[in-house]
Amino acid sequence: MxxxxxxxxxxxxxxxxxxxxxxxxxxxGNIVRMACFLVASLGAVAGLFFLAGxxxxxxxxxMVYVGGTMVLLIFGVMLTARGPRDILKIxxxxxxxxxxxxxxLLAVLLQAATSVPGQLAATAKPTASAADAAPTxxxxxxxxxxxxxxxxxxPNAVLRRGMSGYLLAFEIVSIHxxxxxxxxxxxxxxxxxxxxxxxxxxxxxTS
Amino acid sequence: MMNLLTEPxxxxxxxxxxxxxxxxxxxxxxxxxxxxxxxxxxxxxLNGANLNFIAFGSPILGGGQxxxxxxxxWIAMFVIVLAAAEAAVALAIALxxxxxxxxxxxDRGEELKG
Numbered sequence: 001m002x003x004x005x006x007x008x009x010x011x012x013x014x015x016x017x018x019x020x021x022x023x024x025x026x027x028x029g030n031i032v033r034m035a036c037f038l039v040a041s042l043g044a045v046a047g048l049f050f051l052a053g054x055x056x057x058x059x060x061x062x063m064v065y066v067g068g069t070m071v072l073l074i075f076g077v078m079l080t081a082r083g084p085r086d087i088l089k090i091x092x093x094x095x096x097x098x099x100x101x102x103x104x105l106l107a108v109l110l111q112a113a114t115s116v117p118g119q120l121a122a123t124a125k126p127t128a129s130a131a132d133a134a135p136t137x138x139x140x141x142x143x144x145x146x147x148x149x150x151x152x153x154x155p156n157a158v159l160r161r162g163m164s165g166y167l168l169a170f171e172i173v174s175i176h177x178x179x180x181x182x183x184x185x186x187x188x189x190x191x192x193x194x195x196x197x198x199x200x201x202x203x204x205x206t207s
Numbered sequence: 208m209m210n211l212l213t214e215p216x217x218x219x220x221x222x223x224x225x226x227x228x229x230x231x232x233x234x235x236x237x238x239x240x241x242x243x244x245x246x247x248x249x250x251x252x253l254n255g256a257n258l259n260f261i262a263f264g265s266p267i268l269g270g271g272q273x274x275x276x277x278x279x280x281w282i283a284m285f286v287i288v289l290a291a292a293e294a295a296v297a298l299a300i301a302l303x304x305x306x307x308x309x310x311x312x313x314d315r316g317e318e319l320k321g
Binding site for chain 1: 216231235238251254267283287293295301311
């Protein structure tokens with residue numbers, strides 16, 4: 001009897017939580033319940049990031065997704081819901097087609113997942129754990145500044161010159177984020193209705 | 208299933224979880240008529256893709272070698288940032304759609320031409 005691998009135990013727990021919450025998002029009819037299950041699923045994915053040794057990305061996932069995007073989504077739900085029983089459903093035929101397509105996609109993806117090369121399928125050294133992994137915050141930050149501290153041992157000088165990190169991508173993403181957020185604020189601004197024959201409580205709240 | 212408690216996890220286990228998340232996101236995108244439900248499906252799809260990037264770039268999952276190295280984590284970070292920007296714009300569009308149609312049923316958007 002081998003000793004229990006606690007890394008695998010926590011992986012199993014978090015993976016089951018992520019998959020069950022994702023399935024619950026699909027089958028839930030109420031949009032608020034969908035948002036709650038999505039929070040659970042995204043948080044479990046952050047746990048999977050931690051278990052894979054990506055501690056900084058796990059923290060980013062918790063802050064940006066669970067903290068930021070979910071607040072945005074829940075505000076969108078609250079601003080657009082007409083009532084607590086506002087449930088939009090599709091027909092049974094569309095469900096059947098969707099499940100057929102999704103089942104085929106799942107079969108292809110699972111076949112791909114189980115056919116990765118043998119030494120990648122499971123860790124060769126059972127002592128590898130998340131505690132062995134070094135903190136990833138400063139290599140990631142230095143890579144965004146243009147210094148690849150993880151690939152300093154590239155022997156070829158020509159290749160080493162090409163590894164200039166992700167500074168250009170970082171700048172492009174920064175400008176993109178600014179432009180997108182200004183554009184979103186412009187699109188979603190509260191504008192006064194031309195015809196004020198029917199004022200809803202949402203208009204009073206946003207104007 | 209029982210040997211998963213005693214044997215270490217690998218990249219293929221992460222790929223299975225990622226496939227389930229991706230397929231759930233696709234199902235959510237295709238079967239919801241609420242525009243925000245479609246948006247939640249997109250978030251699930253992006254998370255499934257991100258999980259693959261993290262798994263292939265992980266220093267502890269691939270048995271001492273990681274196929275992507277730190278590149279996987281950088282790509283995952285960019286995906287997270289772009290997904291946040293996309294969610295902001297999509298929600299602004301949904302709010303505008305709601306203001307003009309008094310509904311966010313995506314079937315009501317059929318008069319949008321272009």
